[in-house]
Amino acid sequence: MNLILIGLNHRTAPVDVRERYALSEDRAFTLNEKLVLHASLVEGVVISTCNRTEIIAVADGAEKGEEALFQTFDALVPGNRAAREHFYVHRNRAAVEHLFRVAASLDSMVLGETQILGQVKRAYALAAQAGSCGAILNRLFHRAFRAAKRVRAETGLGATSISLARVGVQLAAEIFETLADKRLALVGAGEIAEASLHAFHESGLRSIVVLNRTPEAAARLAAPYDAQAASLSRLDSELAAADIVVSSVTVDRPVISTGQIQRTIAQRHQRSLLIIDLGLPRNVDPACKQIDDAYLYDVDDLEEVAQRGRDRRREAMVPAEAILALELEQFERWQAGLRAVPTIRNLVARTREIARREAQRTLVRMPDTSDETRDALERMADAIVAKLLHRPLDQLRNEAADQGPAYYAEAIREIFGLEEDEE
Amino acid sequence: MTEFLHLLACALYSIAALLGLRRREWPEAARWVNVLLTLGVVGQGAGFVALHARDPLVPLESFPAALSLIGWLIPTSYLYALRVASVGGVGHWVGCVAASITLIALIGLVQYQGDPAAAEIPGGSWSHAHVLLSTLGFSLLALTSLAGLAYLAKRTALKRNQTARFGLPSLESLDRMEHVTLGLGFSLLSLGVLTGFVWGQSRGLSPWTQHSRWLIIAWAVYLVPIGMRIVRHQHGDRPARVVVAGFGFLAFSYIGIRLLGMTA
Numbered sequence: 001m002n003l004i005l006i007g008l009n010h011r012t013a014p015v016d017v018r019e020r021y022a023l024s025e026d027r028a029f030t031l032n033e034k035l036v037l038h039a040s041l042v043e044g045v046v047i048s049t050c051n052r053t054e055i056i057a058v059a060d061g062a063e064k065g066e067e068a069l070f071q072t073f074d075a076l077v078p079g080n081r082a083a084r085e086h087f088y089v090h091r092n093r094a095a096v097e098h099l100f101r102v103a104a105s106l107d108s109m110v111l112g113e114t115q116i117l118g119q120v121k122r123a124y125a126l127a128a129q130a131g132s133c134g135a136i137l138n139r140l141f142h143r144a145f146r147a148a149k150r151v152r153a154e155t156g157l158g159a160t161s162i163s164l165a166r167v168g169v170q171l172a173a174e175i176f177e178t179l180a181d182k183r184l185a186l187v188g189a190g191e192i193a194e195a196s197l198h199a200f201h202e203s204g205l206r207s208i209v210v211l212n213r214t215p216e217a218a219a220r221l222a223a224p225y226d227a228q229a230a231s232l233s234r235l236d237s238e239l240a241a242a243d244i245v246v247s248s249v250t251v252d253r254p255v256i257s258t259g260q261i262q263r264t265i266a267q268r269h270q271r272s273l274l275i276i277d278l279g280l281p282r283n284v285d286p287a288c289k290q291i292d293d294a295y296l297y298d299v300d301d302l303e304e305v306a307q308r309g310r311d312r313r314r315e316a317m318v319p320a321e322a323i324l325a326l327e328l329e330q331f332e333r334w335q336a337g338l339r340a341v342p343t344i345r346n347l348v349a350r351t352r353e354i355a356r357r358e359a360q361r362t363l364v365r366m367p368d369t370s371d372e373t374r375d376a377l378e379r380m381a382d383a384i385v386a387k388l389l390h391r392p393l394d395q396l397r398n399e400a401a402d403q404g405p406a407y408y409a410e411a412i413r414e415i416f417g418l419e420e421d422e423e
Numbered sequence: 424m425t426e427f428l429h430l431l432a433c434a435l436y437s438i439a440a441l442l443g444l445r446r447r448e449w450p451e452a453a454r455w456v457n458v459l460l461t462l463g464v465v466g467q468g469a470g471f472v473a474l475h476a477r478d479p480l481v482p483l484e485s486f487p488a489a490l491s492l493i494g495w496l497i498p499t500s501y502l503y504a505l506r507v508a509s510v511g512g513v514g515h516w517v518g519c520v521a522a523s524i525t526l527i528a529l530i531g532l533v534q535y536q537g538d539p540a541a542a543e544i545p546g547g548s549w550s551h552a553h554v555l556l557s558t559l560g561f562s563l564l565a566l567t568s569l570a571g572l573a574y575l576a577k578r579t580a581l582k583r584n585q586t587a588r589f590g591l592p593s594l595e596s597l598d599r600m601e602h603v604t605l606g607l608g609f610s611l612l613s614l615g616v617l618t619g620f621v622w623g624q625s626r627g628l629s630p631w632t633q634h635s636r637w638l639i640i641a642w643a644v645y646l647v648p649i650g651m652r653i654v655r656h657q658h659g660d661r662p663a664r665v666v667v668a669g670f671g672f673l674a675f676s677y678i679g680i681r682l683l684g685m686t687a
Contacts, residue, residue, distance in 0.1 A: 174577075176593055176595045177596045270658045272594050292660055292661070297584070
């Protein structure tokens with residue numbers, strides 16, 4: 001079995017390429033389902049965030065698996081072969097390492113940001129729902145979550161954590177003297193919108209309106225912050241009233257056009273308007289950057305601002321890398337231990353079969369035995385087998401995890417006559 | 424004594440300007456910039472008072488005295504502006520401008536040997552009012568232009584996504600500083616122009632000297648941002664561009680024509 005990870009992120013592809021591969025949850029779910037229908041792919045998880053689209057899969061063969069994944073990406077955006085230079089491919093150890101780094105936010109645009117772990121968890125949950133996640137990826141993702149939590153708890157990354165939303169607040173401080181008298185229009189009511197709302201509310205901004213296609217979702221998000229909620233149909237009037245616009249909806253084409261922003265700026269008497277586009281595909285027409293007094297930042301632009309906090313957080317990278325290395329080693333030991341699984345499975349089956357057979361033989365000689373006694377006898381036979389095999393099975397697992405010669409496994413196969421079974 | 428105090432003020436403003444450049448590595452620098460500017464203002468204020476004790480006497484209407492007053496008013500207005508807006512990030516720019524103007528004033532003072540022509544012309548209260556009002560207006564409009572320049576620099580940096588490049592105050596703070604100083608500066612300049620004409624009339628001189636012509640042009644240019652801001656309530660980079668251009672004319676009417684020998 002081979003682990004293969006193929007994808008593109010903010011380092012390898014500009015936002016206009018990334019947005020073509022960005023997937024909504026529905027599309028990611030469908031893609032997860034399709035992945036395992038491919039002959040060479042056994043398991044697969046699709047991860048799509050505002051900064052990356054990646055697929056990690058377990059494949060029968062490395063080359064076949066890689067080709068299958070590229071075909072999957074090709075199908076997402078017809079004619080994407082020209083964009084292949086933006087993709088990276090990681091196999092086995094490198095793939096595991098990459099996933100650990102992503103989950104722990106060491107590969108994020110904003111080092112130490114808090115949202116990525118939630119996004120990876122969501123990607124895993126979708127794959128589990130779609131049935132594309134098997135034993136290996138289950139174990140791998142749980143290891144990745146554990147590693148990420150340790151990194152946050154045990155290194156300085158947790159203490160200095162920021163998110164793209166907080167970078168947005170920093171940007172607002174470059175434009176506005178105070179946020180207390182400003183108005184924020186949030187377009188979207190998802191996780192990113194919630195993080196933005198929280199960050200701006202924490203910085204003292206109180207006049208907030210949440211706009212969403214479904215006003216109920218907007219109202220749910222707005223309520224705890226005492227903010228207003230409205231339908232997206234009120235976008236024009238809310239734009240004119242807002243000083244800061246944060247947009248994070250999943251759309252195929254921009255929801256905010258150049259014309260809308262030009263009209264808004266004129267109505268505002270050229271007062272500055274900050275627009276933060278956290279959506280992928282982008283929610284705001286990039287041409288708005290050319291409009292005087294409108295300051296538009298998309299996810300790529302935020303990197304410059306994020307850079308300020310990066311040096312401080314970089315100090316926390318060394319212990320974080322050490323934690324990831326440790327977790328990586330443990331996952332590899334577990335993965336190597338899978339070599340012993342057929343032997344263990346056969347040994348357990350064989351010994352249990354013998355024990356039950358002997359129990360049945362005894363019970364034949366005791367015809368008046370009650371059902372409870374029969375069950376108790378069978379359970380006892382199983383318990384004896386489990387106790388007896390406990391140490392040998394541990395030895396088998398450790399031997400496999402150490403990746404050395406399989407002396408114990410060979411000996412056990414020979415002693416218990418398991419060779420034929422395995423074949 | 425007055426020369427020494429001007430030299431001291433010039434040195435303090437220069438150190439403030441240099442220290443301001445280090446404020447990102449040393450956050451305490453911003454506070455020291457303000458302390459140095461305050462000390463400079465005190466020193467130069469004393470030097471300005473000492474002008475009256477100088478022999479030969481330097482009249483208020485003379486070029487070095489007017490420049491010294493402007494050099495003093497710019498940091499003073501800035502220190503006052505700090506109390507009404509968050510504009511701390513431009514302290515080093517103010518130090519740089521004040522140091523340059525005070526240095527030119529100092530050179531003028533050292534070279535000043537008395538002006539027989541000025542002695543023949545009766546000054547009186549109109550001349551004092553003209554000089555005081557127009558220099559105060561000039562100083563405030565210098566700050567307006569400084570805020571406008573800083574606004575345009577910051578705007579360009581933000582548009583290019585280089586937010587941390589200059590460490591300037593927020594756009595809104597700069598816009599507010601520009602707005603307040605423009606209103607005050609323009610009012611004082613208008614009074615200065617008016618008293619200048621009255622003074623000229625009282626001396627029986629032609630009102631159309633090179634200085635007055637350029638001053639009128641600068642005053643007229645300032646009508647544009649005043650109209651934009653007060654009548655049309657405009658903010659942003661357009662008024663900023665016009666105040667920077669307006670100060671170019673104003674500086675020329677005060678300093679340029681003297682440096683080019685166009686005084687009449």
